[in-house]
Amino acid sequence: MNEPLALTEDSLLDGRVRLRQPAGGYRAAIDPVLLAAAVPALPGETVADLGCGVASAGLCLLRRLPKVRVVGLEVQPRLVTLARQNGELNDVGPDLAAHQGDVRDPPACFGSGRFDHVMMNPPYLDPAAARVSHDKARRIATVEGAASLDDWMRCGMLLLRPKGSLTLIHRAERLEEILTLCAAGCGSLTVLPLWPHRGEPAKRVIVQARKGTAAPLRLLPGLVLHRDDGSYSKAAEAVLRAAKPLTLQV
Template identity: 55%
Template sequence: MIASETLTEDSLLNGKVRLLQPRDGYRAAIDPVLLAAALGARPGERVLDLGCGVGAAALCLLARCPDVEVDGLEVQETLAELARRNAVLNAVEGCFGIHLGDAAKPPAGLGGYHHVMTNPPFFERGSGTSAANESRAMAHEEKGLDLAGWLKAAVKLLRPKGRLTLIHRAERLGDILVGLRGRGVGDVVVVPLWPRADRAAGRVIVSARKGVRSPLRLLPGLVLHGEGGEFTPQANAILRGAGALDPLGCAEDKS
């Protein structure tokens, strides 16, 4: 059991989601909220949060789409424990199951998902100074799997015509597109996220469907902050009002 004094209780979606997370270590910010908002999941569909951490993205998705079934896969035992506690805290333990395991070798029985959403480690192994906190380092820096291996694992867990959605640093878009090549996916969609209208995109949301051959689409993105630093109305609707960021054309995925 994790000692309560090492945790904080925070909230997302303007209090719709309550979140226990480590005081020190990886802490969820807006990335999992944006990731969950990009899924066009429909009632009855099965979703996997690959590398779910404490469950932030999964809980945000369930706040928007309460009629889906979500599994989380997490390699760090302490974070998996917190994800289970957060499921209870948010009264969604019946539709959010957490599995302890590695993306490189998922537990038996996982697979066939309509959606896999993921926020992979951002940095290549050895690309910089690792965080002093081991849990934070594991969340930020590739360890067992590189990005290409992570994407391969994610696609394998999808059902035919299922959709992979990830959020990542914009500078690694080239690596993502290379990693998806030859994986049997199509309808690749790229949505840039700009910190301000006059700044380069810092994040991208990338989506792809398994077993389809539609061409790549570069879609209008989302500006997060106005000139005064406040969230734009569009970003505010997503981050605080549980609105959807669904420019991915997911509504057309009827098969």
């Protein structure tokens, strides 16, 4: 029988989002906020959130765009329960759904071509090279398991309507692989590097593509996250605190 899960209640977007999440293991930080800020959804559209966890990205998206609908897919049942509870906690329950399932075989409600947009923050560590956490929940969230990056991308492409957008945040070292996987069915590829500090190499990137379109690859100037003193840059604060969007497509 599962032991009771120790929880904390935290906040994102300068208190605009309340978030109940496990006290240990993987905990939402800035990645889901940045991911949600980059999704180019419009009122009335539907967004699939693959690997939704406790719905941190979905809740941030709904705070910025309250007239969209977010449907999350998460492999860990306990996190699905928390995602649903977080929807109620933030008074967006009707606009946020969470389902338990695997990107390799999603539930029937994740049908082909049903979504205007897909966002994802897949596990990013190579199990052959990573120091694997002893915490199971953290390991599932951060280390690639049976579902490969290829599986995540295939699922995302399948769910999208024609000209729908796929947005993901990932490690910069996986960019070549991501672009190769996108190239088969997408165009209008745009890459936004995330610089930890000015002058440092990017550790993460946000990549966006449109299904079934054709346009040259665009490499954007990027977002510097921190000042020299470690505080967030003005541009980062606009996204992380004021819920401003990150515009990747023209």
